Amino acid sequence: MPASNFTERIQTFYDESSRLWEQVWGEHMHHGYYCSDGQYRVENPQEAQRVLIEEILNWSDVASPKDILDVGCGIGGSSLYLASKYLARVTGITLSPFQAARASARAKAAGLGEHVQFQVADAMKMPFANDSFDLLWSLESGEHMPDKEMFLQECYRVLRPGGRLILVTWCHRDLTSPHPPLTVWEKNHLANLYRLYHLPYVISLSDYEVFARKLPLFDLKTADWSLAVAPFWSDVVKSAINPFVLLDIVATGWKTIEGAMAIPLMMEGYRTGLIRYGLLTGIKE
Numbered sequence: 001m002p003a004s005n006f007t008e009r010i011q012t013f014y015d016e017s018s019r020l021w022e023q024v025w026g027e028h029m030h031h032g033y034y035c036s037d038g039q040y041r042v043e044n045p046q047e048a049q050r051v052l053i054e055e056i057l058n059w060s061d062v063a064s065p066k067d068i069l070d071v072g073c074g075i076g077g078s079s080l081y082l083a084s085k086y087l088a089r090v091t092g093i094t095l096s097p098f099q100a101a102r103a104s105a106r107a108k109a110a111g112l113g114e115h116v117q118f119q120v121a122d123a124m125k126m127p128f129a130n131d132s133f134d135l136l137w138s139l140e141s142g143e144h145m146p147d148k149e150m151f152l153q154e155c156y157r158v159l160r161p162g163g164r165l166i167l168v169t170w171c172h173r174d175l176t177s178p179h180p181p182l183t184v185w186e187k188n189h190l191a192n193l194y195r196l197y198h199l200p201y202v203i204s205l206s207d208y209e210v211f212a213r214k215l216p217l218f219d220l221k222t223a224d225w226s227l228a229v230a231p232f233w234s235d236v237v238k239s240a241i242n243p244f245v246l247l248d249i250v251a252t253g254w255k256t257i258e259g260a261m262a263i264p265l266m267m268e269g270y271r272t273g274l275i276r277y278g279l280l281t282g283i284k285e
């Protein structure tokens with residue numbers, strides 16, 4: 001499929017589904033964190049989502065960034081969180097005009113309008129000069145990128161020397177020896193997820209690491225948090241089992257219905273070890 005068609009599909013998906021997501025699940029469009037063993041039980045998924053952000057920041061050893069780029073910012077959940085925490089300037093980019101407008105309105109309502117700005121822009125070709133930011137935050141947007149290595153190169157380009165890259169993204173399991181290649185069942189499972197969530201493809205965390213090592217980044221490290229985040233999907237299901245939410249999902253349109261249909265695929269993907277949740281961080285030399 002040509003890249004522009006794919007971009008339009010992602011844009012329509014988030015334009016159509018973001019209002020409902022915010023209404024039911026809140027401002028963060030990403031997994032929650034349930035302790036490293038996945039056993040921690042929370043009152044609601046939103047709490048687990050805030051914990052995830054804090055855990056990522058701790059794990060990455062973030063200092064005190066002043067110019068942050070939130071790549072694939074959704075409706076600005078992370079952007080506003082990071083702006084308040086670090087009193088930093090934050091720029092968020094998304095493919096969805098609905099999300100950019102909603103994120104801007106939320107920043108204004110939170111009194112952060114002067115520090116945080118959002119725009120529609122493609123992460124594969126960002127409208128920013130080299131060396132612009134001291135923290136690049138990409139939380140669950142990498143899986144949408146049509147060329148993962150070019151995406152990493154583009155993130156690296158806009159980071160200042162000494163700036164930190166944080167990439168958290170959906171992956172598939174490791175395929176390097178001694179791990180076996182993907183089975184037919186796994187390939188079909190991934191193909192269904194790609195179609196329903198508008199993902200070109202995903203790669204393994206070790207593939208990301210190979211790309212990152214070429215950049216160069218120092219203090220590079222990776223982690224697999226699949227166990228810690230997988231319970232999120234049962235929480236999503238629990239909150240959707242409500243006649244009003246189900247009606248709203250149907251009313252929002254076919255792409256959102258398909259997004260809901262993909263939830264069991266994610267659960268199964270984690271259960272079988274096919275879907276992995278990968279983190280990568282490093283500092284630009």
Ligand SMILES: C[S@@+](CC[C@H](N)C(=O)[O-])C[C@H]1O[C@@H](n2cnc3c(N)ncnc32)[C@H](O)[C@@H]1O
Nearest residue numbers: 028029030072073074094095122123139141144
């Ligand atoms: C699952 S949402 C995550 C949103 C946000 N990071 C959060 O955690 O709440 C994925 C986001 O990636 C954005 N995205 C996907 N492909 C993109 C691209 N090529 N350029 C910019 N944003 C992109 C979507 O528009 C959406 O905002």
